[in-house]
Amino acid sequence: MSKHIAIYVRVSSKTQDHRSQLPDLERWADSQDEPIKWYKDKASGKTMNRPGWNELESNIRSGKVSQVVVWRLDRLGRTASGLTSLFDELQIRKVNLVSIKDGLDLSTAAGRLMANVLASVAQYDNEVRSERQAAGIAKAKAQGKKWGGSKKGTRTKVTDDRIEIIRHMKEKGKPITAIAKAVGLSRPTIYGVLEQF
Known part of the structure; x- marks a missing residue:
């Protein structure tokens, strides 16, 4: 069975586009000899249940993927548990993971260590952001501030x-x-x- 390199691109919302990630990924893809398939999602990184990702995961499990390439690790997801279980599964299935902006390659011991550190950092950032937002909202409410005023959209x-x-x-x-x-x-x-x- 012929395998392909899976390039995964995700943005968090429907109003964003993939343009900022594509130049680096396209440059990387141009230097490869193996066939490449692109997978794209517009979905939150808080869940691993996304259409593009689900298709990619299915292809990983059926042995069609040799490596997964992302622009940055947080494009895969923002929970440490989701990312670390993904790293484990990729290693068991002998599928490499490359993150261009993080300079990460799971085929090396240093890369595997770095991947787990980055996964923890991604979750930490997510939790800090949520805490900061909650604190900001609580403070604004305590000061009697209200939201709104600008036109919808x-x-x-x-x-x-x-x-x-x-x-x-x-x-x-x-x-x-x-x-x-x-x-x-x-x-x-x-x-x-x-x-x-």
């Missing part, structure tokens, strides 16, 4: 892709005003995002 969210762009632009030394304009968010929001890193 005009609220801009700080998505994973926007966070990546903010971090990248900041690393390149771009001013906060330019970053805010590029991602369509306010300067205080940009400062808030950068404080998390």
Whole structure:
């Protein structure tokens, strides 16, 4: 049976697109000799139950996949238990995992150690974000603040892709005003995002 490399791409919501992940993945794919199949999802990383992922998992279990490639490990999921059980299953089935941005390769001992550390970090980030949101909401309610006021559909969210762009632009030394304009968010929001890193 011929095997293929599975490239998995996920964004968290239907309003996001895969464009920020594709250039790196396409460059990586161009350097491979083995056949490649792309799997894509627009779904939360809090669950492993997603259409694209379910198809990929089925192909892994039927022995059709030689390795799984992602842009960053958090594209697979955001729970440590989900990711570590996935790492174990991939190793048992002799399927390698490559994460381009994390510089991760499960075929090495260092890569396996790093994968488990990153899985724990992904879960920690998720829990801290949830705690921060809950604390912020509680504080705002205690101060009598209410939500709303803008027209329906005009609220801009700080998505994973926007966070990546903010971090990248900041690393390149771009001013906060330019970053805010590029991602369509306010300067205080940009400062808030950068404080998390």
